[in-house]
Amino acid sequence: MREEFDALREPTLAELEGMRLLLRGGSVIDWHRLNYKSEKEVLTFLRAQELRLDDASDLARTEAVKQAAMSFLRRKFDFPIPKPVAEASLAELILIASGRGHRQLCACTILKVMHIIHHIEARELSFMLPTSDEEVFHLVEQKLYRVVGAALAKDFPIVEFIGGRKNRDSLYVKLLSKQEVSAAQIYDKLRFRIVLESVEDLIPMLNHLTREVFPFNYVIPCESTNSLVHFTPFCMERPHLAKHLPELQLSLRLEDKDVELLDNQFSSHNYRVVHFVADMPIRLPESMLADAPPAAWALGRVIFVQTEFQIVDAATEKTNELGDASHAAYKERQHRAVMQRLKVGLSGTRAEPGPGQRRDTMLDLSRYVPSDED
Numbered sequence: 001m002r003e004e005f006d007a008l009r010e011p012t013l014a015e016l017e018g019m020r021l022l023l024r025g026g027s028v029i030d031w032h033r034l035n036y037k038s039e040k041e042v043l044t045f046l047r048a049q050e051l052r053l054d055d056a057s058d059l060a061r062t063e064a065v066k067q068a069a070m071s072f073l074r075r076k077f078d079f080p081i082p083k084p085v086a087e088a089s090l091a092e093l094i095l096i097a098s099g100r101g102h103r104q105l106c107a108c109t110i111l112k113v114m115h116i117i118h119h120i121e122a123r124e125l126s127f128m129l130p131t132s133d134e135e136v137f138h139l140v141e142q143k144l145y146r147v148v149g150a151a152l153a154k155d156f157p158i159v160e161f162i163g164g165r166k167n168r169d170s171l172y173v174k175l176l177s178k179q180e181v182s183a184a185q186i187y188d189k190l191r192f193r194i195v196l197e198s199v200e201d202l203i204p205m206l207n208h209l210t211r212e213v214f215p216f217n218y219v220i221p222c223e224s225t226n227s228l229v230h231f232t233p234f235c236m237e238r239p240h241l242a243k244h245l246p247e248l249q250l251s252l253r254l255e256d257k258d259v260e261l262l263d264n265q266f267s268s269h270n271y272r273v274v275h276f277v278a279d280m281p282i283r284l285p286e287s288m289l290a291d292a293p294p295a296a297w298a299l300g301r302v303i304f305v306q307t308e309f310q311i312v313d314a315a316t317e318k319t320n321e322l323g324d325a326s327h328a329a330y331k332e333r334q335h336r337a338v339m340q341r342l343k344v345g346l347s348g349t350r351a352e353p354g355p356g357q358r359r360d361t362m363l364d365l366s367r368y369v370p371s372d373e374d
Helices: 002-008 011-024 039-048 056-077 092-097 102-128 132-155 168-177 199-212 231-236 314-320 327-347
Strands: 158-165 191-197 273-284 302-313
Touching: 002 199, 011 199, 011 231, 039 092, 039 199, 056 092, 056 102, 092 102, 102 302, 132 158, 132 191, 132 199, 132 273, 132 302, 158 168, 158 314, 191 199, 191 314, 199 302, 302 314
Parallel strands: 191 302
Antiparallel strands: 158 191, 273 302
């Protein structure tokens, strides 16, 4: 029953490269090549982008974005582009960017600019839609429930799947708890949590998600936390992953740093998780575009919705709910900090931190006990 999942345990070089970027929260703009070996791999990648190359409007859209990218490079940087590269389709361009030589460099440069243009214009499209967040969030949930439901039907090792939206009270608490956060920077209005049977299931599950739910290139940079596995030794201990390590384009020393819990300052250092935020591509139904202004149709049918994911194995999940790493302890620290900020702002007296808590966020609020959790 698990043959399909087991096949995901042996990713291609391109897939491992993408998962590595996801785990460390990097950006494809810092890459200098792609690693796709076949048209089949490229089509899987484009399907994750919600692009259909058998759809005339999608082909026109990708060509328009490519022409805009090349025009920008020529206009701003006098960037020479060989004719075979300029005339290549999107799929051909990706394969050229996976090769070697001057054409590879040109193709990779064009794709980076296309990545930015597509993202900006998709954001513009979302602003044009006469659609509520509720309707858009529903499309995201439909997509996730369809993919995860199919995975469960195939006996994928998913112990628990939890999806939800951050309620209003939680949004208020989060905005009040962090000085640097605005409403536009809240990434977990939509969040999904997957608990796996074993840590060995992490790579195949990430592989599945990047094939079916979101492409790795739209993971939000600097918003990933990987405190569950150390990438390099994890791969070195598994021959089917170790064989790809010499071909990875960025130094393995990038992983030689202490893991910082990026979620927020109230997380315990004992908490273990893989956490990341993806700009999930959503293909709009025609009914949702029907009432949009005419200019919207030129921007394609794909928008992006920022969605938080947490992935953990069952044993780690059990450990996470003990002591200072527990959700209850996390919420208590957060609520105390909010009440301190509301009452006295920055003038409050700081106390010594307790176990697992960060010195710069522990506040003296012994008289305040939160009444509930959100």
